[in-house]
Amino acid sequence: MRDYAEKPERMTFAANPECSAGPTAEQFENYVGMQVQLCQGSRLWPRDVQFTNGAAVYEFAKRVGMIDDTREVFYAIYGDTKHRPLGYRLISAGAITETIVSPQVIFGPAMVLAASEIFFVHNHPSGAVAPSPADKALTQRLVRVANLMGLRVMDNVVVGTEGFLSFVDEGIMPPSAI
Numbered sequence: 001m002r003d004y005a006e007k008p009e010r011m012t013f014a015a016n017p018e019c020s021a022g023p024t025a026e027q028f029e030n031y032v033g034m035q036v037q038l039c040q041g042s043r044l045w046p047r048d049v050q051f052t053n054g055a056a057v058y059e060f061a062k063r064v065g066m067i068d069d070t071r072e073v074f075y076a077i078y079g080d081t082k083h084r085p086l087g088y089r090l091i092s093a094g095a096i097t098e099t100i101v102s103p104q105v106i107f108g109p110a111m112v113l114a115a116s117e118i119f120f121v122h123n124h125p126s127g128a129v130a131p132s133p134a135d136k137a138l139t140q141r142l143v144r145v146a147n148l149m150g151l152r153v154m155d156n157v158v159v160g161t162e163g164f165l166s167f168v169d170e171g172i173m174p175p176s177a178i
Helices: 025-030 054-063 103-112 133-149
Strands: 073-079 085-093 117-123 152-160 163-166
Touching (some): 054 117, 073 103, 133 152
């Protein structure tokens, strides 16, 4: 495996004791219109853990329950410059064979969290992990948007009952596609 060198309301934080001790009052006042799970310094994923490859992203996705869905779902994991997770967000939950992903929903939290990297995770309810042409086209589009914003898309990991497929590990996208 390769290494990875409408008007918003106030943000609500999901109470996930596995990922976050919760926001400070200052953080709560600063986050607007987003549902984001914070991950910094949690007992689930300590600060010294890094996403070094697709397998690490897949393990994180399993531990926080991203992949147990009968519908297609798409998540963004926001990371710092050392590939450590800052937080994650469910971007879209769709139907059995597709979901709609909007760049605005993805990149807003990245700016608020001051993330420098983004990892994508989505499932295929069919169980197959081979990326579809639509998966590849969406990833290319999101990489272009991220590049304009000075962010790095580090990987898109497809998960299913057959395991996972990392776009970077499979050579579908280059590492640190910026």
